[in-house]
Amino acid sequence: MPLGDLISALGSSAALDAIRVTAETNALAMVLILGFGTPAAYWIARRRGAVRDVVVTLVELPLVLPPAVAGIGLLVAFGRAGLLGDTVDALGIDIAFTKVAVVLAVTFVASPFYLRTAVAAFEAVDPTLPAAARTLGAGEGRVFLRVMLPLAKGGLGAGAALAFARGLGEFGATIMFAGSLQGVTQTLSLAIYEQFDLDFDVALAISALLIAVSAVVLLSVKLMSRWHSGSGSLTLFAASSRQPT
């Protein structure tokens, strides 16, 4: 199939809608993952013992759950008949089968990839560095912003890339919790599934697009690690190794 046809297949309304829905929902999901995940990872990295083990288990659960189970879980939690359904309903909001549902599904499934890497990145920072910062007059907040964040940024970047790549390919939980409505909840992965029967060229074109985006994400992680090679630790799968002390 010529490249020109692939590109024109991406111009179909199904593909364009899917690109827009995916961009909007994944951008929002990444904001949630980075915004809540970074402080959470820092909190976990500084805890030891049973509480930490329980929290880490909860955080890692979506990693091993079958996507269908995740979808059912989200439906049970947020759906109209679900645990929070009454509350959500009373507020006049219906989450299931909306864009919000897509964002929640992507966040739920992709966040462990960021959190795991981010915890490891914070733990890899030599603990005498934040201690030194404290003795130099920096409070907890300043230690986080001026010392921990810059020193862990390589691992955080790698974790964000992993989570983004995972979120882009999210399928199972989304289709169960958000459905596959073109222009509303149909992301690129869902569009491939639908177009597989309707117009194979469109399915092929979207697949090619996702391959290209994934490759760019991985390549940018590699390039970032080259720029930061002086400060160590930034490959996707060995994001951090504790420095000898």
Add this chain to the structure above:
Amino acid sequence: MALRVRFTHPLRSFVATADLTVPPGETLALVGPSGAGKTTTLRIVAGLLRPRSGAVAVNGTVLLDTEREVDVAPERRRVGYLFQEYALFPHLDVLGNVRFGARDRARVDELLERFGIDHLARARVTELSGGERQRVALARALARDPALLLLDEPLSALDAHTRAGVRAELRELLHSLALPTLLVTHDFEDAATLADRVGVISRGRILQLGTPAELVSVPADPFVATFTGALVLGGHAIATQDGLTEVALESGFTAWSADHAVGRVNVAVYPWDVSLGPVAQDDSRLNHITAAVTSIAPVGNRVRVQVGPVVAEITAASAERLGLRPGATVTASFKATATRLFPANGAPATLDEKG
């Protein structure tokens, strides 16, 4: 601005305790083997570790009092802490490191110049030599105008070559700063050079606190004696004659000491009090050990020679004049008054009599 610190804090296999006062301008060194609780003391003073019970005060300002629930955060304690390995921020350049805790820019420039690192201001700290890293760390700690200084193994990260020079510089610096300074090291020589008073610490307890000269001349126990560089020989006090104690050493030789003891004893003698010669001289030295030389090791401009059970520290020139070589027979001599006797089970035998 004196520093007062006292605490009790359980560590893995023992309880660390201390009760110290460091007047302004004094450097107090804690020496002891690694894991003895030295760094614990510094972390408690800095507020990085809260002891089970204790108190820290600088110039009358209470920074910690576990009984009154006072615990000032480390960032508000005005403590200059030089970490072991220096703990420079690898993501910042030299200027960024020194400026991190500084209150004003003029002070930073002044310190960069004072430590001779102004030309390195934009250098990455990972590219500096050990001596340069130490100066950056000192400048960084001083940029906050600390009320006291804590130095954790300030020289151990340096190679032997730069060590002596940096030690002299640091000594000058501590003298000119006139801050109460608490220093920890595992090296008695570093402590003796840098500090006014030295506390020998083992398993969380300060065994003896005094000037370096006091520790060397009247060590409180065999551990302190060993730590200050003495050779400690096991033996048995077998007789007393004319106020002298005769000790049968485990190595088969006999030693005389001016100290009193009975039963199993440890005999401490400093290698620099032991002289070597081809034959036993009939002079004021009562102890003569004639044996083969087993090793000759240069230490700076001196030579440490192992003769039977004892070690003599003599000048390189003397070693050459005597034609020393391993296997040659030589006589090691030392005075009875140069020895200290300790009962083999602990407390000093003669500390009271020495006053």
